[in-house]
Amino acid sequence: MPGNAEFESLVARFYAPLYQFAFSLTRAEADACDLTQQTFTIWATKGHQLRDASKVKTWLFTTLHREFLDSRRRQSRFPHFDLETTEAELPAVSPVSVSGLDVSQVLKALAQVDEVFQAPVSLFYLHDHSYNEIAEILEVPLGTVKSRLARGIAQLQQLLARDIAASQPPSNL
């Protein structure tokens, strides 16, 4: 097992981004805390098996994502969908201004995006992961990641545009 100082340093470096990813997936503080803590517990047990120290970040995010998927399977509330990975035609979208939205509104919209797109879109906006890293974390091919990002972001844009339009008062004619 790594020493306390080494472990604390690792936690200090990664617990916040891991929590952000967990929260964006679960949208519940307690569940996000559990997932984050569970990830480090698994690291304490199995982290020594990782040979390449540069892969620590990816390893932690992959582990958290696996734990999240496992917990959803245990709850059996979320059926698994296999979506085709080819990039389908998407409608052209006009980016709407989202400056008035808060994080809960954004995450609420993200929750309505197809489930398979949610994790890549979260990692994209957390802004600390390259396409290759996202592919490693989610354990899918690079091309699939690019396709899921494009489709997931397009869906999110449409949902945000709809929410913003719905929240605006009707104009006086």
Add this chain to the structure above:
Amino acid sequence: MNENEAKRILLRYRPQTADAEDPQVAEALALAKTNPELARWLEALEVQRAALCANFQQITPPAGLKEQIVSEYAATRRRTALTRSLWVSLPVLVVLLINFAVLWHPRSLTGTALAVFKSQMVRLATGGYGMDIRTNDLVPVRAYLAEHHAPADFKLPAPLEQAQLIGCAATDWRGARVSLVCFRTGKPLPPGSPADLWLFVVDRSAITNSPAAGAPEIAKVNRLYTATWTQGGNLYFLGVAGAEADIKRFL
């Protein structure tokens, strides 16, 4: 590449990152330089992307999470170190014999099994389980668990016997059968939960670093206050959705 194809590709573009090295992104960016409408669209997209990124960065961990993770790890490490020092202090022959036994026993490979067990059982209690049977009678609970090859010969602390029994479930952990017995403390229940006091019982040989027989070890694990002890051939893990005093009340 036409304008619509470029837009689809640029959706996943983040300026000042390696995204621009992607050949498709590079081609779409080149098109934006010669297409004023696409350039305006890209500018609006960037404003939106920056705002969404800022939203995600607003997610902040609750106070104390880091400390909780670190302290749980330190406690696990202390237990492991104590176990090691006990081994080292034994006479050489005994140490050799024990080392021989340890080498032949898989427990030497998984020093934090108890921590993982505790963490996963807490997640089960607070998240995703369903009771197999609901009853306030311990007799059918024991019968059900025995029938499903889960520990049924457990001994409840006297105060826990007085708690309101709700039901039970049989589950697995790393190939070992685990009994989950659900109670109520009498306090208001957490939203959506039928119970707020959970007892897990597993054969102690399934947990590599089970504590020695003695007073229950009390610790906070994720959202629950918990007590862990061994008695006979079983390891007991009791969790409560409440305060430290609540767990002590049932020991």
